[in-house]
Amino acid sequence: MEQQTQDIVIETRKLSKIYRRDEFEVVALQDADFTLQRGEFVALMGPSGSGKSTLLHLAAAMDKPTGGSIRVLGDDVASMRDREIAAWRNRHVGFVFQSFNLIPVLTAHENVELPLKLMRMTRQQREEHSRTALELVGLGDRLGHFPRQLSGGQEQRVAIARAIVTDPDLILADEPTGNLDANSASEVLTLLRRLNEEFGKTVVMVTHDPHAARYAHSVRYIEKGALLPAGQTPTDWAAVTPMAANSAAS
Ligand SMILES: Nc1ncnc2c1ncn2[C@@H]1O[C@H](COP(=O)(O)OP(=O)(O)O)[C@@H](O)[C@H]1O
Numbered sequence: 573m574e575q576q577t578q579d580i581v582i583e584t585r586k587l588s589k590i591y592r593r594d595e596f597e598v599v600a601l602q603d604a605d606f607t608l609q610r611g612e613f614v615a616l617m618g619p620s621g622s623g624k625s626t627l628l629h630l631a632a633a634m635d636k637p638t639g640g641s642i643r644v645l646g647d648d649v650a651s652m653r654d655r656e657i658a659a660w661r662n663r664h665v666g667f668v669f670q671s672f673n674l675i676p677v678l679t680a681h682e683n684v685e686l687p688l689k690l691m692r693m694t695r696q697q698r699e700e701h702s703r704t705a706l707e708l709v710g711l712g713d714r715l716g717h718f719p720r721q722l723s724g725g726q727e728q729r730v731a732i733a734r735a736i737v738t739d740p741d742l743i744l745a746d747e748p749t750g751n752l753d754a755n756s757a758s759e760v761l762t763l764l765r766r767l768n769e770e771f772g773k774t775v776v777m778v779t780h781d782p783h784a785a786r787y788a789h790s791v792r793y794i795e796k797g798a799l800l801p802a803g804q805t806p807t808d809w810a811a812v813t814p815m816a817a818n819s820a821a822s
């Protein structure tokens with residue numbers, strides 16, 4: 573049983589998020605049952621406003637559910653206190669945003685180093701880890717560049733280096749290729765796939781793009797706040813066929 577529990581990275585039961593403002597209610601997510609095994613790479617697809625980011629934010633403990641339960645890496649993240657959450661997230665989750673979210677006045681190296689400042693580490697260790705992460709994403713020669721001196725694809729790879737620098741088990745990527753041209757997008761997708769296959773990272777990637785979704789092992793669909801059961805495709809969508817293992821780079 574213990575082993576089984578450890579192999580589950582995300583487990584939600586009837587997870588719901590309802591936004592209330594005055595007398596208005598927006599049901600962003602309703603009764604979502606989602607189980608994600610360690611080592612999985614799942615794409616989350618659905619129209620704009622269907623609750624994809626909401627689910628990702630709940631999994632990253634960036635937001636609190638209004639109903640149901642969620643455990644991430646065995647932890648009941650909804651009941652954690654705010655002070656614990658930042659350290660927990662820093663250690664366990666790497667979040668990748670559509671708009672990169674790099675800090676413009678910091679170099680690539682300094683951006684990537686940032687999460688390590690919350691950890692107990694010497695300056696030299698931080699520099700080493702940051703350099704290693706940037707080398708891994710193919711930007712070992714851009715350490716001193718500022719975000720404005722990089723292409724969009726390079727910026728997103730710096731953001732991925734920042735997401736993995738603390739060696740988290742889980743990577744959550746919210747439309748990571750949404751702002752990129754096709755070539756940069758495929759570099760980023762190949763990188764995410766490599767982090768999954770070679771480094772064992774568990775990945776959830778939100779995407780609109782069926783081509784991007786093929787880099788994942790499986791696809792889950794969400795419609796109007798309802799997460800469809802695994803294996804179910806909305807009637808008006810063509811099912812995405814994931815690429816075979818180890819073929820993403822070719
Ligand atoms: N902070 C918020 N306050 C009120 N409504 C919100 C908030 N965040 C998201 N929503 C609403 O919840 C629904 C789902 O949003 P979201 O999860 O961002 O969708 P997606 O990522 O699939 O485009 C949308 O109707 C959105 O307008």
Ligand SMILES: [Mg+2]
Pocket residue numbers: 624625626746
């Ligand atoms: Mg979104």
